[in-house]
Amino acid sequence: MDFKLANALGRIVELKDRSTGAHTWRVTMYAQAMAEADRMPISDIMSFMLGAVLHDLGKIDVPSDILSKPTGLTDVEYLTMKRHPVDGWERLRRLGVEDPFVLNVVRSHHERMDGTGYPDGLRGMNIPIEARWFAVIDAFDAMTGRRPYRDDIRDNAPALALEDLQAHAGTWYEPRAIDAFKELYDAGRLDSILEHLNDQAGLETRGAPLSREVIEMARDALLKSSLNTADHQRIDAIIELAQHREIES
């Protein structure tokens, strides 16, 4: 999958899940910084970034009222929410994506080292390394990024988030990934990304508006990978929202 389509899909997920703000943009930039620091080959860096762009693709299939609830999901709602890694993975497989880096980040980014994560309850080294690394990035941004329903992020939020990650080192998160992330943070290498945590512009999805052609491409991909034919109406509604936001505004 090329970056143009992946970016369109990532942006459309953000439009649906208003709580993510520029989350996708930031986690992709963190992923690039971590992959470069780890001296990954360029092709792997690109794959890791692509996984970051697409990590929550499955949220397309989670009803908006569940996505927009900040807390207090019922058990049934939580189960629905917990389907998003597999749904996103399945959609990418249907679109012919075979790159394990991308598929593993999408499927396994909510696994935990002690086996209490989802969707597969994988433990320790059985969790693909790229997913263990991405889990640290995703959690850090979830704890520091401003959300429409939560604008009380304080200046020391990144430091507190790092403490929280370290408190769960080895139980939830890969300790080496936390160390690598902290090293980048301490060296100031994440400052240009962190600058966008609290500004209003950071709440908007970044970049130039998507063209009609790219939105159509995303629509085709979403329909082609649809898990349920009854979803077509819903996908058309999401695309209509994207067209309105991206082209007509």
Ligand SMILES: [Fe+2]
């Ligand atoms: Fe997720």
